[in-house]
Amino acid sequence: MRTSRLALGILALTALLFAPAAPVLAEEVIVSAAASLTNAFDAVKKGFEAAHPGFTVACNYAASGALLRQMESGAPADVFASADQKTMDEAAAKGLIIPASRRDFARNGLVLVVPADSSLGLRDLADLARAGVERISLGNPEIVPAGRYAKESLAAVGLWEALKTKYIYGNNVRQVLDYVARGEVDAAFIFATDARTAGAKVRVVCEAATRTPALYPVALVAPCKKPAAKVFADYLLSAEAQRILGAFGFKKP
Numbered sequence: 001m002r003t004s005r006l007a008l009g010i011l012a013l014t015a016l017l018f019a020p021a022a023p024v025l026a027e028e029v030i031v032s033a034a035a036s037l038t039n040a041f042d043a044v045k046k047g048f049e050a051a052h053p054g055f056t057v058a059c060n061y062a063a064s065g066a067l068l069r070q071m072e073s074g075a076p077a078d079v080f081a082s083a084d085q086k087t088m089d090e091a092a093a094k095g096l097i098i099p100a101s102r103r104d105f106a107r108n109g110l111v112l113v114v115p116a117d118s119s120l121g122l123r124d125l126a127d128l129a130r131a132g133v134e135r136i137s138l139g140n141p142e143i144v145p146a147g148r149y150a151k152e153s154l155a156a157v158g159l160w161e162a163l164k165t166k167y168i169y170g171n172n173v174r175q176v177l178d179y180v181a182r183g184e185v186d187a188a189f190i191f192a193t194d195a196r197t198a199g200a201k202v203r204v205v206c207e208a209a210t211r212t213p214a215l216y217p218v219a220l221v222a223p224c225k226k227p228a229a230k231v232f233a234d235y236l237l238s239a240e241a242q243r244i245l246g247a248f249g250f251k252k253p
Contacts (some may be wrong), residue, residue, distance in 0.1 A: 010207040019232035026229040028056045030076050032067040034083035034145065035172035035217070036108065036191045041081070041246040047244055048235050054202045055228040063172035065143025070222060071096050078229040081218045081236075083108070083173075085193075102203045104253035105236040106222040106245050109192040110208040115142070118237075122205045125157050128166070128187060137168040137179045137188040145214070146173040149202040150189035153208040193249040215253055 009218060032107075033041050038061045045057040060067070060077070064087040069078055069146055072094065082088045091097045114122055128136055139147025147169065153161040170176035173190055180188035181201040191214070195204050218233050235241050242252060 033081040069126040101220040106250040108214040112205040113202040135185040136186040140169040196249040
């Protein structure tokens with residue numbers, strides 16, 4: 001009996017020692033990213049996952065201000081990528097990010113666009129005051145960075161108040177893009193990268209100069225402790241990620 005028990009014990013120990021290792025569970029990074037990053041981050045996500053087996057990325061896209069509100073309400077997020085500094089400043093002031101992790105990773109520009117088949121002949125911001133221009137779309141300046149930049153640009157040339165009856169606000173820059181691409185508005189303010197994404201559906205009238213540069217910061221959401229989150233944030237500054245971002249029209253910060 002004693003020999004039998006010893007044999008069973010040896011067999012059990014052998015099975016334990018030589019059993020295949022348990023598979024390493026993938027670590028998922030939840031990224032809350034500005035709507036204007038949608039196409040670029042879908043590509044960045046693929047590049048990151050290919051370079052880091054075992055890590056996966058789930059992206060949540062919306063207006064930067066809307067993402068901030070989501071995080072305030074407790075929505076899960078590990079990384080926050082905003083389309084402006086103001087929203088990230090608010091996130092820092094509310095203790096929603098880890099300040100030391102904050103870095104700028106991309107830069108964009110604002111443009112005035114019209115539907116591809118527009119016959120209004122607009123050439124600059126001043127032309128928006130024409131009687132024939134009835135609907136101008138821009139993001140809601142309260143939550144959409146592109147809308148805030150548009151407000152700044154129009155205010156600089158003394159048109160912000162004068163054109164208020166013409167504004168059609170969008171909840172994010174992609175909604176604004178849809179309005180102009182479908183010809184539902186006469187003109188719109190969107191990021192240069194969004195105009196590039198739209199291709200032949202819209203036509204760029206001119207750049208809309210802004211005093212505030214459209215710099216995109218990224219930061220870890222507090223109190224994130226996932227190693228993969230930092231790896232993803234670091235990846236955004238890598239040569240490969242910068243190449244991908246550049247392919248979608250983003251410039252280096």
